[in-house]
Amino acid sequence: MFERYTEQARRVIFFARYEASNYGSRTIETEHLLLGLLNSRAGPPAVLREAGTPESIRADVEARITRGEPFSGSVEVPLSVESKNVLNYAADSADQLQHPRVEPVHFLLGILREEQCLAAKILRERGLKGSDVEKDAVRLGKENPGRPGVATAVHAQKAILRMLEAWSARDAKKVAGFFGTDGLLTDLQGELWTGPDGAEQALAKFFAKWRGTTTPGELSDLRSIRNEAWLATITWKSSKKTKGRAPSALRLIAVFTHNRGDWRIVWAHLLNIPSA
Numbered sequence: 001m002f003e004r005y006t007e008q009a010r011r012v013i014f015f016a017r018y019e020a021s022n023y024g025s026r027t028i029e030t031e032h033l034l035l036g037l038l039n040s041r042a043g044p045p046a047v048l049r050e051a052g053t054p055e056s057i058r059a060d061v062e063a064r065i066t067r068g069e070p071f072s073g074s075v076e077v078p079l080s081v082e083s084k085n086v087l088n089y090a091a092d093s094a095d096q097l098q099h100p101r102v103e104p105v106h107f108l109l110g111i112l113r114e115e116q117c118l119a120a121k122i123l124r125e126r127g128l129k130g131s132d133v134e135k136d137a138v139r140l141g142k143e144n145p146g147r148p149g150v151a152t153a154v155h156a157q158k159a160i161l162r163m164l165e166a167w168s169a170r171d172a173k174k175v176a177g178f179f180g181t182d183g184l185l186t187d188l189q190g191e192l193w194t195g196p197d198g199a200e201q202a203l204a205k206f207f208a209k210w211r212g213t214t215t216p217g218e219l220s221d222l223r224s225i226r227n228e229a230w231l232a233t234i235t236w237k238s239s240k241k242t243k244g245r246a247p248s249a250l251r252l253i254a255v256f257t258h259n260r261g262d263w264r265i266v267w268a269h270l271l272n273i274p275s276a
Helices: 007-022 030-038 046-051 054-064 081-096 104-113 118-125 130-143 153-168 172-176 195-209
Strands: 179-186 192-194 218-226 229-237 249-259 262-273
Touching: 007 030, 007 104, 007 179, 007 249, 007 262, 030 054, 030 081, 030 104, 030 118, 046 104, 046 130, 054 118, 081 104, 104 118, 104 130, 153 172, 153 218, 153 229, 153 249, 153 262, 172 195, 179 195, 192 195
Parallel strands: 179 262
Antiparallel strands: 179 192, 218 229, 229 249, 249 262
């Protein structure tokens, strides 16, 4: 489903998941998608400014929801039924506009089509119309015509293997060097770190504490998500059993992009997979 998404669209989902955990919601609701769209790092659609400032929209959301106890961002949070509908509508809108990739602006169209959801009600009350959003989407399509090319998987895999070598050596600085200037890392506690310096701090703490993995990292999945961008899933397994239970595992999900001859991580999420 997410393979067709641009990097910016994926970041919307990333931040929506973060917003859900921050507000103590066990599902990603449409209001969390809206808050994800407002995040400047996700590249919010220009037309969203017509609905007000990010601060005023967030205040509007907070006034209408019941806030729960925040929990770790490393916990998987599923999409609600309404949010799934929004994403399906977003892909459908991209198809209708003959856009090869799903962009954040398509999410806005999807929200407005899911008319009874909270995010749609907030946007409509603030005067945002589907016709205005569609105009912005058409403009975006004209600025980015054609289908994107496909990066070379062999080169991407080589870069990932170099990162894994640094990881095996527990070299936080070297691993962090693979992160782009605005690269994002969510650690096992759900804390968000930005850029090589932030990643190095997070990884130094991680390598100092984590003793659960003893096997080499395995690149279990690698797929193209857009031109010069690849989604990698890397898993480390523990050879130790705890009280008769199966070993736990560590998983890193990361997006690598190719820029000026180098591969860089634009976002990554560490997950502790508990034993069965």
